[in-house]
Amino acid sequence: MEEKLTHLITIFVSIVAAITVAALFYFPDLHIEAVEAARLKAQKEAEQSANMTGLEMLDYNTNNAKKNDEKDAFTQQLRIELPPGVKKDDVTVEDNYVTQTILITIPDADEEYLYDYPMIGRSDHIDNLIYECHKNQGVLEIALDGVFEIEKSFEGSYLYLDFLTPQELYDKVVVIDAGHGGKASGAVKQGIYEKDIDLAIVKQLKAIMDADTEHNIGVYYTRTDDSNPDFDERVQLANKAHANLFISIHNNSTKSGRFSSISGTAVMYDEQKEDEQLGTKHLAEICLDxxxxxxxxxxxxxxPGNEIYIIRTSEVPVALIEVGFMTNQQELDNLNSEEYQKQAATGIYHAILRAIEEGY
Ligand SMILES: [Zn+2]
Structure with missing residues (x-):
């Protein structure tokens, strides 16, 4: 009985062996085709990743990382791997609120950097991601869909970035706009440029706001130098920061531009929204007062200032303060003095605190 079974097994094994030999004889390419298919697949994937935009690559790497259970390894928005030898102090992270872009500069990061050191993270607030290499220094430009404060931390060779909304950090958010700038000088009287007076007042206000440790107010400035953001960038800073207040600072002239006895402070508001409670008109009243x-x-x-672009398109309570008349000799002299600029800034500071107290 046992002998018979052994015999049957031997026959069975011989048949299987014969079929295998026959199969290999008739289809010798089976094995080679499988190898070739794998090679083509890898090549296709490499070609796809070479044509990917930065943002697509982020998603691609993140999806691959998810498969490897890396997705929960960090809670921040982005994880960037630094090339060997690059220390955290060598990396700069610059947050440009006005254009809502972050610039990350990484030394020794060549053109292949993003391929060699995949970045992973959540792309939900990222509109675009561009990588460029200049003189062996990599610059990563990330365009965000809103105003965020960037919180960075380092762990080993990883740089982690987190995007925080102004509201996550501050009780109230204020956007301050110094009029004009750059080639747009505003009114020019006796060699004095309106843009410079507007900025000088804003700088005095910034000094006061920076020194205020009592209130947790986040202040964003459309400019703190002689730059000239366009009107849309100015108003979008207020809209995208979901500011509680948007205050623009200018100075006045007579219509003809001639010197006259007319002087004083005026404040513009959006008359189309004058019925809003705690809106533009009441904010203008507070500022004027x-x-x-x-x-x-x-x-x-x-x-009424609805014809002014930044007033009309502001989605948050807006007031445009015309501090004084540059076409009045006495007021021009005042406006050009540091003391008067400081007093104007103090008045605007009090207006901000009062508006917040009233519930803005
Ligand atoms: Zn102006």
């Missing part, structure tokens, strides 16, 4: 009392200037009243 506080600035005229700080300066002792003449109250020239509220002025």
């Amino acid at each position: 506080e600035v005229t009392s700080a300066l002792g200037s003449i109250n020239k009243g509220l002025v």
Whole structure:
């Protein structure tokens, strides 16, 4: 009985062996085709990743990382791997609020950097991601869909970035706009440029806001130098930061541009939204009241300003302060003095605090 079974097994094994030999004889390419298919697949994937945009590559790497259970390895928005030898102090992260872009500069990061050191993370607030290499220094430009504060941390060779909304960091958010800038000088009287007076007042205001440790107010400035962001960038900073207040600072001239006895402070608001509770009109009233009392200037009243782009398109309460008249000799002299600029800034600061107290 046992002998018979052994015999049957021997026959069975021989048949299987014969079929295998026959199969290999008739289809010798089976094995080679499988290898070739794998090679083609790898090549296709490499070609695809070579044509990917930075953002697509982020998603691609993140999806691959997910398969390897790396997705929960960090809670931040982005993880960037640094090339060997690059230390955290060598890396700069610059947050440009006005254009909502982050610039990350990484030394020794050549053109292949993004391929060699895949970045992973969540792309939900990223509109675009561009990588460029200049003189062996890699610059990663990330365009965001809103105003975020960047929180960076390092662990080993990884740089982690987290995007925080202004509201996650501050009780209230204010956007301050210094009028004009760069080639746009505004009014020019006796060699004095409006853009410079507007900026000088904003810088005094910034000094006061920076020194205020009592209130947790996040302040974003459309400019703190002689740059000239376009009107849309200015208003979008306020809209995208979901600011509680948007205050623009300018100075006035007579229509003809001639010197006259007319002087004083005026504030523009959006008359199309004047019925809004705690809206543009009441904010303008507060600004007018506080600035005229700080300066002792003449109250020239509220002025409808819906035809002004940044007023019309502001989605947050807006006021445009015309601090004084550059076409009045005495007021021009005042506006050009540091003391008066400081007083104007103090008035605007009081207006901000009062507006917040009133519930803006
Ligand atoms: Zn102006």
